[in-house]
Structures are given as C-alpha cells and as structure tokens.
Amino acid sequence: MIEKVRPHLSQNEALLFERSSPGKKAYQLPELDVPPVDPAAALGAANVRSEIAGFPEVSEVEAIRHFTRLSTWNYAIDYGMYPLGSCTMKYNPRVNELVARTEGLAWAHPYQPEALSQGCMEVMARLEAALAEITGMDAVTLQPAAGAHGELTGILLMRALLEKRGNPRKKILIPDSAHGTNPATAAIAGYEVENIKSTATGVLDLAALEQLVTADVAGLMVTNPNTLGVFENNIIQVAEILHRKGALLYMDGANMNALVGIARPGDFGVDVMHLNLHKTFSTPHGGGGPGAGPVAVKKDLEPFLPTPRLRRAGKKWAWDYKRKHSIGRVRAFYGNFGVLVRALAYILAHGGPGLRNATVDAVLNAVYVRKALEPHYDLPYSSPNMHEVVFSDDRQASRGVRTGDIAKRLIDYGFHPYTVSFPLIVRGALMIEPTETEGKQELDAFIDAMRSIAAEIESDPQLVKTAPHSTRTTRVDEVGAARKPILRWKP
C-alpha cells in the first residue's frame, strides 16, 4: 500500500522558445544618465550582431510560471529522502542560504583591496582551521571547485612532492570499487592507472598491495569507508606499506559522513585527501552543482599547495603569492566562496560535539536500514557497514528483475532511487545511504517500500519491470537520445 504519495495535478509547460513572442518583456532598465554610444561607431560595424536569433522574449508572469511549473516536476530533499549511496544527500539548512547572501560577502569582488576583504578572508581561514581539525591534517586549500577538482589537485600535489624527492613515478593504484572520478583524475594528472582488487570481505587486499607497490607506484587512492560502506580496517598497515616504499596515500573523502568526530584520516596515515562540501557539509546540490572540494594535506605537502594561500600578517589576513614550490593555480581567484560560507555555517550550527552526533545518527540510520532489509535483499558482504550499505539484486534477478527496475518502482512509492549498479564489484548493486537528517518515520516508510517491492517482485514482476507508473513521464528512451542526439531547441 503506497502511503507516501498520491496523484496530483501537475501543470504542463512548454519551452521558453515556444512561449516566446516578439515584444514581450520581463525587464526594465533605468534611463541612461550618460550619452548613448553608437555600437557600430565604437566597435566597428562588423563586430556588432544584428540580433540574438531565437532568443526568447517572455513577460515576467510567464517567466515565473515557467520556472515554477518546471520546478514541480523535480523530486528534492525538501520533499523526502534520497537514499543515494556515497552522495550524502542531507538536509540543506536554510540559514546557510541567508548568510551566503549577506551583501558584504555576496558582492565582494575578488580583486578588491585586501584591507576591505578581511571578513571574507576570516571566513576562509576559519573554515580551513575547522577542516584541518576534522580531518587531522596540517593544512587545507579551499581552491578546488568540486570533488573531482580536489582529487586532481591532490594527485598533482603528490606528483610535486615525489618530483622534489627525485622521481614522480608512473602509476597510481586504484581499488576496483572506486568512484569513476578516481581513475579519470589519475589519467588527467598524467599517471597510469592500475586496479587493485578487494578481498572477499570487501576491503583492500594487503598481500596484493604489498606486491603491487613497486618503485613505479606514486600512491594509492582509497575511499574510507569504502564504497561498500565498510571501514578499511587495515588502513594503518596500508599506509605503512606505501610509506615504506616511498609512495603516498590519497583518500577520497566522499564518505567522511561516517568519520567526522569518530576518526581522522590524518591520524590513520593519509597524506592528502579531498572533502566534498556538497556531501558531508550540507551545501546544496542544486540539481548538479555547485560544490567545493577542499584538499587537506600533511605538512610535507604544504609547500606545494595552490597559490595563493592565506597567511596572517600581524593582525590581518593577507594572500601569499610568493610560493615558489606551489603547483600553481587550479582555478582563478580563491575558491567557491559562496559554498564555503554555507559549509562554515553548517559547522558553526553543529559545533564539535554536534558534528560527532550527526555521524552517529548517520551510521545508526544505515545500520537500521541494513537490519530491516537483510531478510529481503542479498547482502554480498557481511562486514559491518557504516553510513551506507550495499545490497545486490541477486535474489530478484532470478525473477527477471534487476536493481534498475527496483529503483524505478521505488519512485512510485514517493522516494528517489538509491544508487544503482555501483560499486562495480557488486553485481546489480543497490547502494543505500540515508544520512543523519532522516527521521525514523521516513526511514520506516522507505523500509516498508523496499519490502513491498520485494513482495511485488514475487507476485507481479512486470509491475516492477515497467515502473514508474505514476510520474509525469514514463521511462524515457535513452537509446534514442544517444543515437540521434538533440541537444538544443531549433525552430
């Protein structure tokens, strides 16, 4: 019995270009207080465009209705849980939106005099310090724009340190359970990728690691807990093997939501890591971004951090551009400041003890879901899980139903799907991460939905295979979209 949702009227809405007609306006500019200038005279006639062909013209009412109608076609955290593994879709606190729009912060130009930017610099310095404390590392850069960007920065830092030591080496080891950005990043940083398999209990194989770490290996990229939600309990030995052979340990911080206040990567041997502020630190996903991917390092790597760095000059903050060992810039200006404000607001709201409590709740929620669903779905790894749990669709596959179908049926129950078919080492994976901001009611509703779907698969698999049934669109033709791509509107 589906309780969380019921059918509801949703408005149709065309594309802006289809709503457009000449002469409609949604704007009014003030009168010019200076003489107008003839564009052709000032710029050269050849440089002036005649019009922006096809650009929409709509009124303000049509504009607001357009976007409002479209918005109602989206699911969102504000509607309910996203059980997406490794995404950490937690509540986006609204006070964060307010403070990011504080005028003196929102209108600050990155090139305005430092004497007039002390407030912005204070925010960044405070966040750097908090993240260093949370990760147990020595220095933090807030420059990278997203997780993958942070990964690239981190690998470039490793390369720089190893180069300084005489040999940048050629390969990076990556577990077969890793997120796709890891090997992609290593390749962009100019390294070859070598895969390392996990053991039957889902963690890194120490013996295999010992073999694979040669003088050609620059480092290992690990996610901890890994993408199965399992803590790499040999992590200290992993670090030891790498360090003994002159290699470095990189940690993908995507799963920090299981560790904040409980364990610190800097304490268990990590040399460099990135954080995803849009995961652990609650900054909103906004339909796909922006995020921010700060990188935290041990002091050996500090000299190589991107330029500029914040430093204290007497009673003031200043930007230090004199960093001759720096890897350079990874983006213009200083970082996604607006996102950093939101992350700091989140940290201030929780405080030290609060952050730990959040972690405890996150793990409790995932373990609770695991316990409740174990009788219904196959658990490929019996190791204790932390903030997320991975099931497989083995049991259901015998009825011809795969994880993708179950995910689509979950939509009919009023939830966003969990992460489908990842990690790759589990066949037909269902990766579930509730996060700490889900209450017992929402979790129980989710569990009931998953149980109900498991039962439906027994009695009426077709219902599940053809889901979802109650959405604005049915499943879309992704094959057609890829074979004959239509990537823009044309009249």
Next chain:
Amino acid sequence: MVPENLRYTKDHEWIRVDGEVATVGITDHAQEELGDIVYVELPKAGARLEQASSFGSVESVKAVSDIYAPVSGEVTGVNTALADAPEKVNDDPYGEGWLIQLKLSSPAQLESLMTPAQYTEYIGSEK
C-alpha cells in the same frame, strides 16, 4: 548464435576470412551483453593494427567496450553505415553489423583463435 564459418576471440570478436582479406565484428553474445548500441568508434582505412590491440569501441547508453583486433593487418574497409545506424550491430552482428575489413599481415595468427565449438564452451562457462 555461433556461426560455423568464423573464428572467435576471448573478447568476443569474430573474424571471417576470404583468402587474404578478413571481415571482423562482435558476436551475438557481445551485442546482447552490451544492450542497445548507440555509437561505434572505428579506425580509418589504412590504419595498421596489431593483434590484440584496441582498434575502436562500441557504446551502449551505460557502457563502453573496447574492440580488439583478432589478428594483425591493415584496415581496408570500414562499415560507415554504422554511423547512422549503429543498431545494425544488435540486429545483424554477423552480417550488416560488420565493423572493419582487414588485409591480414600474418595469417598464421588465425591458428591462435577459438573455433566455434571452443567459443560456445567459453561463453557457456563465462555465465
């Protein structure tokens, strides 16, 4: 479906030989595993391929598979029809879904490939 007049690789390519010229494609098993194919990346005519090296890729919506040369040779023909109709690889993998034609440089390499019986057993055990 495993036609009798072809030879097979463990990466699920097939090769049909007519004298010094061979035609290469991917097997029925491969296209089924991949699902609906949306794009095929192929080399240009004249390219020289080494046995077991990757010469292109086949894409479905959610996956990409490299395709490997069963034997060494020079590319003499490319199935350009696949640019507009990649689904031919799904519908007729041994016929209209052919990928490239090769002029063999070492015909002896054919001996190292699987017979239809061996390939049938191979895909049976893979499951």
Next chain:
Amino acid sequence: MRYLPKSDSERRQMLEACGLSSAEELFAHLPEPVRLDRPLDLAPGISEYEIVQYFRDCAARNAADGYQSFLGAGVYSHYRPVLVDTVVSRGEFLTSYTPYQAEISQGTLTTIFEFQTMICQLTGMDVANASMYDGSTAVPEAAMMAVRATGRDGILTARSVHPEYREVLRTYARNQGMPVDEFGYVSETGALDLEDLESKIGPQTAAVIVQSPNFFGIVEQANAAAEIAHRAGALLIMVFTEAVSLGLLEPPAGADIVAGELQSFAISPSYGGPYAGVIATRDKFIRQMPGRLVGQTVDSRGNRAFCLTLSTREQHIRREKATSNICTNQALIALMATVFMTVYGKEGLRELAAQNLAKAHYLAGQAAPRFTGPFFNEFVARVGSPEEVNKRLLKQKIIGGLPLGRFYPELSDCMLLCATEMSSRTAMDAVGRELAASRGHAAAPAAAPSEVLA
C-alpha cells in the same frame, strides 16, 4: 540539534532493532588505534541568530556595502533581477540531485536544455554543455578537447587572455604533456599581435586561444586569428569573461570551441565563486566535449522528455579514458544564468550591453586610454601611479580599477577600469576628476563620448 530529526526514544528503539545497547557499539568494529579519543577541538554549536550575526560581522569588515566599484577583470557587477533568487530558492531546484533519474528530474533537465540552447544562440555554436566549474577551468578543458580532436599537442595562447586563466591552463598542461606558448598584443591598439601569432604557430599546434573582449576590454579580430589557426591545421578557441558583451558583439564565425564564464548573468561576485563556465562547439566535436549534456527524447507514451545523454564520454563510465574527470556541473548557477537570460530576453540583453558600452565610454572620455582598439565595458587607463589614485578614491568610498603591474609589468602605470549599467554618473565623474588630477591637469569637465578608432 534541530537538523537531526530523531528523538532520544526513537534512537533507543532503533538501536534495539539493531540488537545494540548503545550507539558507541556502532563503532566497536573500528580498530582501536584509528579511533579519535577526544572531542573535536571546535566550539559547541550556536543558534541560528548567532550564525547570522557572525556572518554579518564578517561582512561589516568588508567594503562592498556602500562602495562603488570599478573593478572588472573577469568578475563583473551587474544587477541581479529579483526573479533569479526567487526561482533558485525553490526547494525543488535548490535541494534536488543530479538528474540521473529522468522521470523525477524533468524540471532540472528542461532548464538545462533551455540553457544549452540559449548558449548556442548567444555564441553561434551548434552545441553547448550543461556548464563547467568556471571560465578559468573551461579553458584547459577546451584545450584538451582540441588536443583530442587534432591529435596534436601544442597550445598557443594570447597574452591578452585573463592572466589567471592562463595560469590554470599551465597547471593542467604541465601534466598532460601539452606545451603552452604565448603570443603578444600590439602595444598601440591592445589587440592581438597577428604577426607574432603567425611566427609562433606550427604543425604541432592543436589550438590557438584568444579572448574577446580581451583582458584589457579590447574587442578582438577573432576571425583573422581563426584564419591563421585553420591554415596551420589548428583550432580556434574563443574565450569570454564578460557574457553581457554577447548582447551586442557578433560571435566569431571562425571559432571552433567557445569557452566562457557566465558570472555576469546574475551570479554574485561572491569573492571569487561559485561561478559557471561553459563550453560550446561545432557538431563535429561533440564526442570530445567534456561535461554533462542534456538531450531531447520521448517517453514510452511519445511525450517529449529530456535526459542526460552521451554519458559514455564521462568519468562514471569511461573512467580513465574519460574526456574529463569532471562530475559536477554548476546546475544551480547555470539556472541563475538561465533566469537572467529569460528576464532580459532578446531585446533586454542588447539594451543592457548598449548601456554598458555607453557607461564605459563616458568614463573613458575622462581618462587617458592606453590602447586605441575598440572596447566594450572595460578599458585600460594610463594613470601614473594606480595605487595612489586608488588610495584617494577609497577615501571617497570608491574602489578604483585594477592596477595592472601585478600581471603586466610593462603596464605598471595603468589600471583596468570597468563601468557597467550599475555605475553612476556621479561616481564616474569622481573617478574622472581623480584621473585628471593624477595626470596633472585641472579637473576635467564632463567629457563628450571619446572618439574611438574602430
């Protein structure tokens, strides 16, 4: 804690259901040496009111309030229509995830499709992606595209491309085996030195990168550069940092890839980010393009629908062979730009650009422009000591132009000034007076529009 929706009694119930007697048991499986044995050294949590106050105090130590700014240089002060925040503050847009599940993401997917379309219309390109992190990272991504498309490895960039963008390009290029060389600008005009370009381009050049309007605000003859590039078998990458310029300026027909920054479209300057970059290109380079793409399709009932497509280029499928490692797109920021473009529309964007042109030319009439080339809303003024001028302007609560010496030692007697539709005549007159004083003349009266050689 107000963000944690469980009561203590619910926690107890849940622990019981898990067969645990305390929450600490959840972590019992962690090896002892990894466990943090002390609380985090961070102050306890504070109330919502205190959080708001904290950031207000920080902002008070910043000057943006009540100061008029004439800074541009890649980040522009344009009016943000109210509708922008109204739309992006809706929870359905703000708190939604990447639209991998098309059935429940048609809102996001549709707006991205509209965004892609409008960028194509503005830049004259065939296809645009759903945004990159920002303009500065879009440039190396475009360069890597060109390398993939041509099979060559060298990049030639104009020195008049934003200096920090060039720094980012070098950071990426260093690790890709992608040599980067630069060509200069003509000292008199501030425009591309095409002779220098001719002398440096070669058979290994994958792409030539130019920016228009360039860092000095000068509108470039990008088609002439394109011709040189194409003759040598290289691609032309056109960069823009001031998106409003596209309201008036004809996009260069010879560009193969456009890489730009959309901050001008209702994205707060916000001390450097988050912004939204974009890459747009011709149909033939589509498979080399990084970043997310939204495509049109149908559902099983034949209704039009949208979905992410051509995903096999991306990291989650191709992994180490991906076109990029990028995962995010700046969806919410791109949405701000989309709403901005909708509010202004076809005529409004043109009028906005025309106002910017007028304001900047008015200001330039009271300055001594260093270059004779045509400019949009920024120009370089020769002022003797830019730091001195800015100090005096600050006393009048005006933030002057960017002293250029830090990026171009040969221009250390110059500053880069930007005027937009938000620059008031009064403030511009004040700047004009200071500039005149620094040139040692008597205060100049309000000047007629300057005659600029086209």
